[in-house]
Amino acid sequence: MRLRLTGGRVLDPANGENGVATGSVRDIEIEDGRIVAPTDQRADAEYDLGGDVVLAGGIDLHSHIAGGKMNLARLLMQEDRRAFPEMPGNFCGCGGGRAVPTAHATGCRYAELGYTTVFEPAMVGANARGAHLEMADIPNLDTGAYLVLGNDDFFQRLLAAGAHQETINAYVGWMIEATQAFAIKIVNPGGINAFKFNARKLDLDEANPHYGVSPRRVLTTLIRAVTELGLPHPIHLHGCNLGVPGNDETTLATIAAAEGRRLHLTHLQFHSYGTEGDKRFSSSAARIAEMVNGNPNISVDVGQVMFGQTVTASADYMSQYRNRAIASPNKSIGMDIELDAACGVVPFEYKDKSFVNALQWAIGLELFLLVEDPWRIFLTTDHPNGGPFTTYPHLIRLLMDRDFRNAQLATLNKAAQAHTLLSQITREYSLEEIAILTRAAPARILGLTDKGHLGVGAVADIAVHTEDSDREAMFSTTRFVFKNGRLIVKDGLVVELAQGTTHVARPEFDRAIDKDMQRWFDESVGLKSKHFRVADGELRGGAGPTILKCEGVAS
Amino acid sequence: MADVAIETIEDVVCGFCGLGCDDLRVEVEGRALRAAGTICPEAARLIRRLDVADRPASVAGTAVDLDTAAEAARHILLGARATLIGGLGTDMAGAGALTDLAIRFGGVLDHHASDGLFRNYASVQRTGWLATTLAEVRNRCDLLLVIGEDPAGQWGRLFERLFPEAPLFAEGRRRVVFIGGAPGETARRQLGHADISHLATDDPVAVLEALGALSAGRTPPGEAFGGVPATELAALAEAMGAAHYVVATWNAAAHDDGDLVAERATALVDRLNVTTRAGVFPLGGRDNIIGVNQLLLWRLGYPLRTAVRGQASAHDGALYATEAALGDADVLLWVSAFRPEPPPSFAGKIIALAHPETIFDKEPDVLIPVGTPGIDHAGTVFRMDSIVSLPLGALRVATLPSVAEAVRCIAEG
Numbered sequence: 001m002r003l004r005l006t007g008g009r010v011l012d013p014a015n016g017e018n019g020v021a022t023g024s025v026r027d028i029e030i031e032d033g034r035i036v037a038p039t040d041q042r043a044d045a046e047y048d049l050g051g052d053v054v055l056a057g058g059i060d061l062h063s064h065i066a067g068g069k070m071n072l073a074r075l076l077m078q079e080d081r082r083a084f085p086e087m088p089g090n091f092c093g094c095g096g097g098r099a100v101p102t103a104h105a106t107g108c109r110y111a112e113l114g115y116t117t118v119f120e121p122a123m124v125g126a127n128a129r130g131a132h133l134e135m136a137d138i139p140n141l142d143t144g145a146y147l148v149l150g151n152d153d154f155f156q157r158l159l160a161a162g163a164h165q166e167t168i169n170a171y172v173g174w175m176i177e178a179t180q181a182f183a184i185k186i187v188n189p190g191g192i193n194a195f196k197f198n199a200r201k202l203d204l205d206e207a208n209p210h211y212g213v214s215p216r217r218v219l220t221t222l223i224r225a226v227t228e229l230g231l232p233h234p235i236h237l238h239g240c241n242l243g244v245p246g247n248d249e250t251t252l253a254t255i256a257a258a259e260g261r262r263l264h265l266t267h268l269q270f271h272s273y274g275t276e277g278d279k280r281f282s283s284s285a286a287r288i289a290e291m292v293n294g295n296p297n298i299s300v301d302v303g304q305v306m307f308g309q310t311v312t313a314s315a316d317y318m319s320q321y322r323n324r325a326i327a328s329p330n331k332s333i334g335m336d337i338e339l340d341a342a343c344g345v346v347p348f349e350y351k352d353k354s355f356v357n358a359l360q361w362a363i364g365l366e367l368f369l370l371v372e373d374p375w376r377i378f379l380t381t382d383h384p385n386g387g388p389f390t391t392y393p394h395l396i397r398l399l400m401d402r403d404f405r406n407a408q409l410a411t412l413n414k415a416a417q418a419h420t421l422l423s424q425i426t427r428e429y430s431l432e433e434i435a436i437l438t439r440a441a442p443a444r445i446l447g448l449t450d451k452g453h454l455g456v457g458a459v460a461d462i463a464v465h466t467e468d469s470d471r472e473a474m475f476s477t478t479r480f481v482f483k484n485g486r487l488i489v490k491d492g493l494v495v496e497l498a499q500g501t502t503h504v505a506r507p508e509f510d511r512a513i514d515k516d517m518q519r520w521f522d523e524s525v526g527l528k529s530k531h532f533r534v535a536d537g538e539l540r541g542g543a544g545p546t547i548l549k550c551e552g553v554a555s
Numbered sequence: 556m557a558d559v560a561i562e563t564i565e566d567v568v569c570g571f572c573g574l575g576c577d578d579l580r581v582e583v584e585g586r587a588l589r590a591a592g593t594i595c596p597e598a599a600r601l602i603r604r605l606d607v608a609d610r611p612a613s614v615a616g617t618a619v620d621l622d623t624a625a626e627a628a629r630h631i632l633l634g635a636r637a638t639l640i641g642g643l644g645t646d647m648a649g650a651g652a653l654t655d656l657a658i659r660f661g662g663v664l665d666h667h668a669s670d671g672l673f674r675n676y677a678s679v680q681r682t683g684w685l686a687t688t689l690a691e692v693r694n695r696c697d698l699l700l701v702i703g704e705d706p707a708g709q710w711g712r713l714f715e716r717l718f719p720e721a722p723l724f725a726e727g728r729r730r731v732v733f734i735g736g737a738p739g740e741t742a743r744r745q746l747g748h749a750d751i752s753h754l755a756t757d758d759p760v761a762v763l764e765a766l767g768a769l770s771a772g773r774t775p776p777g778e779a780f781g782g783v784p785a786t787e788l789a790a791l792a793e794a795m796g797a798a799h800y801v802v803a804t805w806n807a808a809a810h811d812d813g814d815l816v817a818e819r820a821t822a823l824v825d826r827l828n829v830t831t832r833a834g835v836f837p838l839g840g841r842d843n844i845i846g847v848n849q850l851l852l853w854r855l856g857y858p859l860r861t862a863v864r865g866q867a868s869a870h871d872g873a874l875y876a877t878e879a880a881l882g883d884a885d886v887l888l889w890v891s892a893f894r895p896e897p898p899p900s901f902a903g904k905i906i907a908l909a910h911p912e913t914i915f916d917k918e919p920d921v922l923i924p925v926g927t928p929g930i931d932h933a934g935t936v937f938r939m940d941s942i943v944s945l946p947l948g949a950l951r952v953a954t955l956p957s958v959a960e961a962v963r964c965i966a967e968g
Contacts, residue, residue, distance in 0.1 A: 074852045074857075081857060130849060210724070
C-alpha cells in the first residue's frame with residue numbers, strides 16, 4: 001500500500017524542517033505504514049494538501065486514559081457521561097463523556113485533534129492486566145503505561161533492609177516486565193505507603209513511619225535503577241505535597257536531589273505554589289522555571305488547569321484524601337491497593353471566579369511561558385485532573401496568542417490577576433514550538449525514535465491541519481489524520497477505527513529475583529506471582545506489545 | 556478410558572465466587588476433572604466434571620450443529636423488539652463480544668448477581684467510599700467488622716484469605732467482630748488465631764449507625780441499638796478508634812436493606828479515617844460480575860443495567876434490572892458459562908448460551924452449550940475488589956465454544 005500526500009507545508013522540528021516559515025511545500029510518501037523516500041511509483045491513493053500544515057501525529061506523554069481509577073471516576077461521575085452522550089454520526093455507538101470519556105470516545109476525540117499516541121501515566125501493578133484490557137479497547141491510538149512504583153511494600157522493605165542497588169534494579173526490571181510497562185512513575189514517593197500507616201503528609205526528607213525511608217531515598221534509588229536498567233524515559237515524578245501551598249520549596253529541593261541525573265517532573269503546575277500574600281497562596285512559577293532552565297537534566301509537563309467540571313483521579317490517595325473536603329460535587333472514592341499503591345478519585349470544578357483556581361490557571365501558563373527550552377516542557381492538562389484533553393486547542397491558543405491570553409486573564413478573579421505576572425509576559429509560542437511540545441519532544445524523551453517526526457523510516461502517523469490565525473480553531477480540527485498510513489480522520493470526523501499497539505520497555509535484569517517475588521506474592525499478597533504477571537498475548541487482543549529493548553548496564 | 560493417566564494441575568485459578576483463589580489443585584483424567592487439596596465446596600462442585608459427551612446445541616429442543624443454532628439465534632435477535640442480555644456469567648472476552656452484540660442488535664445488559672452490586676452503588680454513587688483490597692486486609696487489618704450473616708457459606712475460604720496467620724503489619728491478636736449472624740464453624744476454624752466476638756442483631760443498620768455516632772464522639776440516645784447494649788457498642792467504638800486499620804465487610808446481596816448497610820458502613824469508615832485508617836471491603840464478584848461491569852464502564856461509560864439501542868446507551872439501575880427489563884422484553888439472551896444457572900421464568904423467546912449441565916424449566920428456543928472459562932478454555936476474570944484480575948487457564952481440551960466464540964458465530968453468520 002503506497003500513499004502520497006502532496007503539496008503540504010511540512011513542519012518537522014525533529015528534522016529541522018519548517019515549511020510554515022519557508023513557505024515551501026513538498027510531498028510525503030508512505031509505504032506499508034511507514035514514511036519512505038519519494039519515488040515516482042504509482043500510489044494507491046493521493047491526497048492533495050494544498051499547502052496545509054503537515055505534522056507528525058501528536059504524542060501525549062501524560063494523560064489518564066485507562067485503569068481502575070478511571071472506571072471508578074466513570075462510576076462516580078455518571079453525570080459527566082449523561083451530559084456528553086454519543087456524538088452524532090458516531091458510527092459504532094459506544095461511548096461519550098468528557099472528563100472521563102469511554103475508551104472509544106478517548107480514541108476518537110484524540111484522533112480528531114491529530115493525536116496518535118498517548119501514555120497512561122499511572123498504572124498500578126495490581127491493576128495492570130485490567131489497564132491493558134482497557135487500552136486494547138481504545139481505537140486509533142498507540143498507548144503505553146508507566147508503572148507506579150516506590151510506595152509498594154516490597155520496595156520499601158528492600159530500602160529499609162539496605163538492599164543493594166543491584167537487587168533494586170532486578171526488582172524494577174521484574175515489575176516492568178511483569179506488568180508490561182513502559183516507564184516508572186513515582187507518585188508522592190513513599191507518601192501513599194505512609195498514609196496506610198496513618199501519616200497525613202510526608203516531606204522530601206521525612207521518614208516513613210513504618211520503614212523509616214525518606215521520599216528522597218525512594219527517588220534517588222529509583223532514578224539510579226532506571227538509569228542502570230537503560231529505560232529510555234527518566235523517572236516520571238509526581239512529587240511530594242501535591243497542591244499544598246508552600247510546595248515550591250519541595251519542588252526546588254527535588255530538582256536539586258536529582259543531582260544532575262535525568263528526571264521528569266509531571267504536572268509541575270500543581271507543585272509550584274508559594275505562601276505569599278494575604279491568602280497565603282501564590283505563584284512560584286518564576287522561581288521554579290528558573291531552576292528548570294538552569295538544570296538541563298530536568299524535563300517537565302505542566303498539568304494546566306482549564307476551567308469547568310472535571311474529575312481528578314490519582315494514585316496519590318494521601319493528597320486526594322486531603323482534597324476530598326473540596327470535592328465538587330461532594331463525593332469521592334479512595335482505595336488502598338494490594339501492598340502496591342492506592343487511588344483517590346475526587347470530582348472537581350475549576351472556577352474562573354475562584355482566587356485559587358484562577359491563580360492555578362495563571363501559574364500553569366507562567367510555567368509554559370517561562371521555561372525556555374521547548375524540548376523539555378510538554379503540553380498536558382494531566383487529563384482529566386487539570387481538565388480534559390479536549391481543551392488542548394484552547395490551551396494552544398493561550399500559548400500562541402498574547403492578546404487572547406490577556407483578554408482571558410482580564411475576566412478572571414481580580415485578586416488572582418493581581419498575583420500573577422502573566423500579563424507582563426510577552427512570549428508567544430510559534431507553530432514550530434507547539435510541534436516540539438506535542439510531537440518531537442515527547443518522542444525524544446520517550447525514546448521513540450520512529451515517532452514524533454516525518455523523516456524516512458518514521459511510523460506514518462500524520463496530522464494535517466489547515467492553517468488559521470485563530471489557533472484554537474486550527475487545532476480543534478484536522479483535515480486528515482493517518483494512523484500507520486491509514487486514513488482515520490477526514491475533515492475532522494473519524495472515518496475509520498484503527499487498532500493501535502502498546503509500547504512496552506524490556507530491560508534486562510537478574511532473574512534470580514524471581515524466587516523472591518514468588519515468595520512475596522505467596523506469603524504476603526496472597527496471589528501467585530505467575531498470575532500477577534501479564535503475558536504478551538494478553539495485550540491488544542492477542543497481538544502483543546511493541547517492545548523497546550533497553551540497553552542498560554545492569555544485566 | 557481406564558488407561559488414561561491422571562494428571563495433576565497445580566496453581567489453578569478459580570473464577571467462580573470472586574475471591575480469586577489461585578492455588579487450587581485439580582486432577583485431570585481424560586476429560587474428567589476432580590479437585591484435590593484445599594478447596595471450598597462450591598469450587599469443588601463446579602470444577603467436578605465427568606467424561607461424558609456434551610449436550611448438543613439445539614433449536615426448539617431438536618439437536619442441531621452450532622452454525623444452525625447460531626443462525627436461528629440471529630434470526631430471533633433480528634426480529635426482536637426488546638432483548639434482555641442477561642445472566643452475563645462470562646469472562647472478559649465473552650463480555651466484550653456480548654457488548655458488540657448489544658451495539659449491533661440492541662439490548663439491555665444485566666448480570667444475574669447484580670442486586671448486591673447496585674445496593675452498594677446506591678452508596679458509592681451518592682457519597683463515594685473509602686475502600687481497600689484483599690492484600691491490604693490480609694496484612695494491615697487489626698479489627699474486622701463482618702456485617703450481616705456469616706459470609707463463609709458463599710466464600711468458603713474468605714477468612715483464610717483475609718486473615719493469614721502471619722500478617723506483615725497487624726500486631727497482636729487480630730479482632731473480628733460479627734455484627735448480625737453468628738460465625739459458623741468454617742469461619743471459626745479459619746479465624747482460629749484471631750479474637751472473635753459476636754454482636755447478635757437482626758438490625759445491623761441500627762448498630763452501624765450507633766457505631767458511627769459513637770466514633771464521632773456523640774452518645775446516641777438509647778440503651779441498646781438493634782438489640783445490642785450501648786455499652787458494648789461504646790467499647791467497640793473505642794476499640795476501633797484505637798485500632799490501626801479497621802475494615803468493614805458485608806454482602807449487600809444477602810440483605811434487603813443492603814443499600815443501608817453499605818451507606819452506614821461507608822459513613823462509619825469515613826468517620827474512622829479522620830483519626831486512624833479504615834476501609835470498606837464489600838463482598839461480591841460471583842461469575843465475573845465485576846469484570847463485566849468494568850468492561851461496560853470503559854466501553855459504554857455505564858455500569859450494568861444499561862440499555863443499548865439506536866447506537867446510544869442509557870443506564871437505569873431500576874428500569875434495566877433483569878426482573879423489570881424482562882417485563883418489557885420479548886427476547887431473553889441468557890448467558891451463564893460458569894455454572895448451570897437457569898434463566899428466570901420468561902414467556903418470550905429464550906436464547907441460552909449455557910453451561911452444559913443447565914436444567915431448564917422450559918426448553919430454550921435456541922440452546923448453545925458453552926465451555927466454562929478456567930475449565931474448557933483460558934480467559935480473564937476480575938476479583939471482587941475490581942482492581943485485580945486473573946488469568947484462567949484451560950484444564951482440558953475444549954469441545955464446546957466459548958461465549959465469545961458462540962456470540963461471534965451468532966453475530967457474523
